[in-house]
Amino acid sequence: MALLTRAPKAEPILGQNRVVANLLALLTWVVGLLFFFPLFWLTLNGFKSEADANSSPKILFEPTFDRFSEVTESSTGLLSFTEAFGNSFWIVLISTVLVMTLAIPAAYALAIRPMRKWRDVLFFFISTKFLPIVGAIMPLWIIARDLDLLGTRTVLVVLYTAMNLPLAVWMLRSFFAEVPKELIEAAQIDGCSLPGQLRQVIMPIVAPGLAATALLCVIFAWNEFFLAVQLNPTGASTMPVWVNSQQKFQGQFLAGLSAASVLATFPVVIAGWVAQKRMIRGLAMGAIK
């Protein structure tokens, strides 16, 4: 009986031999560690003294938090960590909220009660991602300059919203498409209003997908450098610009730069770790399902 009910096990592509399987597992571990190594090394360097970092690679050293306190200290005239972090935080937060506010109704119109020609509209959204940002950067710069928006957070909020919107619509559509039509029909028959359907039927099913989509938008907006450095060189700079400014033209800066990089990178790396599974399903299924 137990034999009969055992589900067919997923078999890997490469060999079934025990020894081969163990070797492959070992290989996978080695490759995984190698891929992670640069980041591990960066983190290690962040805890070194400048003298230790600026020498031939050292694994044993006396760890110190000094670099972290140095780079987060603010000095007049320079962009400080607190400022950059605050700017990034608000820009990313507001643009992500805007993206979701615009994308959720759009995804609804593409998936749950599809409008006519929804496929064309979805294509239009994706196709805007094919337009390289250099195709629009000069007018955007001129418009921002004429509206006195150069060096403000507003201009980055607007542009990051536009940058992430197509991706969000694309992913959310696939999550909304997973809601069984029968469930919605049943709710309708039971006399459930539209807000009620949204709250009680649709949202519980798509909520994890919404979270993953929002996180992906956060990652892309947080990491964005080109627009930040071109449109916002002084006033309201973000974390990537701050990291870039830690590169000094004289003296030793490697350990300090590493500490700054760790501070700038890990918030979104951790966010990505949390959302990894759903994020990729949304990306891939956007096309497949």
Add this chain to the structure above:
Amino acid sequence: MSNAVVDREQESRVAEVKRLERREGWKRRLPILPALLFTIVVTQIPFLFTLFYSLTEWRIDKPDPETGEVPRPFIGGENYGSLWGDKFFRDAAWVSVQMTVMAVLFSLIVGTLLAILLDRKFFGQGFVRTLLITPFLVMPVVAGFMWKTQMFSSTFGVINWVIELFGFGPTEFATKYPLASVVVVLVWQWSPFMMLIVLAGLQGQDQSVLEAARVDGATSFGIFRQITFPQLRPFLELGTLLGAIYLIQVYDHIEVIVGGQPGAKNLPFYIAQRSIGGGNRFGLASSYSIIVVIASIIIANIGLRVLSNLLEDDS
């Protein structure tokens, strides 16, 4: 007479139905309009400006000494005419092509191999997957710095430290092989992305089909070639498409790894340099932008055809 009345009644009923249908159509369209309008205003309209700028000779750093205004004479297609005579433009275009093709291709190959390795049960599978996707999450500016100063560097770089153990002399990779250096970092960041997409494809396979093939005596390689690969194809195509969209626009890595040095400036970098980055030649740089956009549209058309095949059975 009575017939006419019936006809009219029917007509009005048909009109009523049409009116309701139209109202329903608008009701369905309404939720998408804010997103649609926002996207058009922010992404499409500036592009039309670029098109217009590209037909002018416009240097924002050369105002008329008397009026203080910046002249913007209309010169038609002249900017485009001089494009191919511009060696720097040709170089940047060639770098763009090489960089995009190499980065997409290698990421796809490495990503697929990683996915195949990961697609099996072993101790710590989830942990290793997390290690492997991390490069994709790293801020590009940081990725560039990290590789340049701590991996490639001839004095403090880990890679040089390793090859010196084997008796090779130190090499300043980022200066000596700028293009290859940038591509290495891009592949490091994008193979995890490809891996995840291919993994989604591998794990979506119908296990009973694989089981049947195995019972029929198919070899592992045969199964991969005849069953798995055809099923993976749409995922590989999707990875190529999404990867190309992003990789054609690479800027951050070049700025950080190569900076002002020649050797690995792609078109987006060159355009920014010639216009808002201090070159101030808005007219000319706009014509470069238009060329990039046209090239992208060609790629996009191929890509969209692929996508529409993918969406076909989903209506």
